[in-house]
Amino acid sequence: xxxxxxxxxxxxxxxxxxxxxxxxxxxxxxxxxxxxxxxxxxxxxxxxxxxxxxxxxxxxxxxxxxxxxxxxxxxxxxxxxxxxxxxxxxxxxxxxxxxxxxxxxxxxxxxxxxxxxxxxxxxxxxxxxxxxxxxxxxxxxxxxxxxxxxxxxxxxxxxxxxxxxxxxxxxxxxxxxxxxxxxxxxxxxxxxxxxxxxxxxxxxxxxxxxxxxxxxxxxxxxxxxxxxxxxxxxxxx
Ligand code: GLP
Numbered sequence: 001x002x003x004x005x006x007x008x009x010x011x012x013x014x015x016x017x018x019x020x021x022x023x024x025x026x027x028x029x030x031x032x033x034x035x036x037x038x039x040x041x042x043x044x045x046x047x048x049x050x051x052x053x054x055x056x057x058x059x060x061x062x063x064x065x066x067x068x069x070x071x072x073x074x075x076x077x078x079x080x081x082x083x084x085x086x087x088x089x090x091x092x093x094x095x096x097x098x099x100x101x102x103x104x105x106x107x108x109x110x111x112x113x114x115x116x117x118x119x120x121x122x123x124x125x126x127x128x129x130x131x132x133x134x135x136x137x138x139x140x141x142x143x144x145x146x147x148x149x150x151x152x153x154x155x156x157x158x159x160x161x162x163x164x165x166x167x168x169x170x171x172x173x174x175x176x177x178x179x180x181x182x183x184x185x186x187x188x189x190x191x192x193x194x195x196x197x198x199x200x201x202x203x204x205x206x207x208x209x210x211x212x213x214x215x216x217x218x219x220x221x222x223x224x225x226x227x228x229x230x231x232x233x234x235x236x237x
């Protein structure tokens with residue numbers, strides 16, 4: 001696992017965007033695994049502004065999102081499908097047929113795995129980090145051999161995501177790629193920023209591997225880069 005620490009969220013986001021765009025330049029048909037949440041917003045904003053200058057950068061790219069809430073339609077303002085439309089899909093030349101966000105209304109976990117396989121497998125996956133160490137919606141206790149499936153969200157994750165559901169109706173379940181699904185990606189980048197992630201980053205760095213801390217599964221992978229903003233880094237880093 002390699003680590004890079006950045007002075008600011010802006011410089012972290014700029015670097016993440018550069019990695020993503022470089023990967024596309026190297027392989028215009030790359031299969032990307034994509035995250036949601038607050039952390040990748042800066043990365044997506046930079047990717048979008050770069051792509052406005054570059055000719056057809058996403059034309060042949062294929063994307064698979066990590067997760068989606070169960071029981072809400074794609075059009076719901078809190079859905080990850082809406083998030084992806086607003087922050088990436090509507091602004092770049094991705095072919096809608098090449099974008100995949102798990103369906104939260106008629107979830108088909110096995111079908112999603114099959115679609116990933118049919119696309120040739122994940123080439124480059126970006127991840128955020130939950131305060132409790134979750135990746136995707138793989139909450140503590142998730143076995144490392146888990147595949148795409150429906151999961152129950154913990155209270156703390158529901159609280160963290162409550163602002164997206166102002167009516168108070170925060171979903172209780174989600175569909176998420178499993179840890180084994182994520183680990184099959186050829187390359188992985190994990191993004192961490194904000195004070196709230198400091199403890200999780202500290203724990204990841206300590207190499208304390210086990211299902212109690214899902215992100216620690218990344219130690220099993222040979223090509224993981226952690227991009228960490230200084231506010232999320234421990235003082236010793
Ligand atoms: C959410 C998502 C994760 C995301 C994480 C961190 O629950 N399912 O994929 O990485 O929480 O989100 P944020 O970046 O907003 O802290």
